[in-house]
Amino acid sequence: MSPNAKSREPRKTRVLFSVMAGIVRPIMNGLIGHTWKGFDKFPSGGFILCPNHLTEIDPLVVGHAVYSNGHIPRWMAKESLFKPPVLGWVMKTSGQVPVARSSSGAARSLQAAKEVLDAGGVIIIYPEGTLTRDPNLWPMVGKTGAARLALQTGAPVVPVSHWGDQDLLPRYSKKMFLFPRKRVNVTVGPEVQLDDLRGGPRTRKVLQEATDRIMDAITEIQAEQRGEEPPAERWDPAAHGQASTGRSFESGPSADQ
Known part of the structure; x- marks a missing residue:
């Protein structure tokens, strides 16, 4: 399926994604079988897609599903990824969005x-x-970035959960387990209702409420995928003495954050 015709994408972006998809999609189809559900729930215009995060291969799995269902995926990516010559060109041409730490960079x-x-x-x-x-x-506590973008732009937020790709590449593993061939379920849920939070001041309380709704929606989808009850309380790394980023999260902040 080609990207959504209603999307006003630059030609060079569509061409680059077409080339990349021609390489990546056959590989992904060889690595995994897939079940895709709920992609008819996508809004007709632009929207923010919020997935759970299981393993480092997630972006390929989610991007594969999104592109194969008619949309060009963009990620909010670290600004440093835009600096190397070749990778930077690919990131810019494919329309990825750099995330900067400075106030002026955040505005851009x-x-x-x-x-x-x-x-x-x-x-x-x-x-x-x-x-x-x-x-x-299970999905852990969320950060407020997605909620902030949604409330600032008015864009719809769509939750999605995927389950199964952790069997192909376990969390932080350097080894793929190719056999037997894995099956991944990617399920899209209905838009997260945030209308009552839009228009007013974006206080910490409002941003946290919006974030909790997003995480609740993702967790509900995953519970259905797994056929299990989620924990009563979402995992909070800070409460367990874990670093919020990096591989060595069990022993506090790490050098690879």
């Missing part, structure tokens, strides 16, 4: 994301901010 990031959304594009944000720390891989 917001404007870039808004331009993608206004053109009918899809911005993918992992609200957990990193791979889940939950021992059983």
Whole structure:
């Protein structure tokens, strides 16, 4: 399926994604079988897609599903990824959105994301901010970035959960387990209702409420995929003495954050 015709994507972006998809999609189809559900729930215009985060291969799995269902995926990506010559060109040409730490950089990031959304594009944000720390891989507490972007731009937020790719590449593993061939379920849920939070001041309380609704929606989908009850309380790395980023999260902040 080609990208959504309603999306006003630059020609060079569509061409680059077409080339990359021609390489990546056959590989992904060889690695995994897939079940895709609920992609008819996508809004007709631009929107923010919020997936859970299980393993480092997640972006390929989610991007594969999104592109194969007619949309060009964009990620909010670290600004440093835009600096190497070749990778930087690919990131810029494919319309990825750099995330900067400075105030002026944050304003540019917001404007870039808004331009993608206004053109009918899809911005993918992992609200957990990193791979889940939950021992059983349930979605953990979320960060407020996705909620902030949604409330600032008015864009719809669509939750999605995937389950099964952790069997192909376990969390932080350097080894893939190719056999037997794995099956991945990617399920899209209904839009997260945030209308009552829009228009007013974006206080910490409002941003946290919006974030909790997003995480609740993702967790509900995953519970259905797994056929299990989620934990009563979401895993909070801080409460367990874990670093919020990096591989060595069990012993506090690490050098690879």
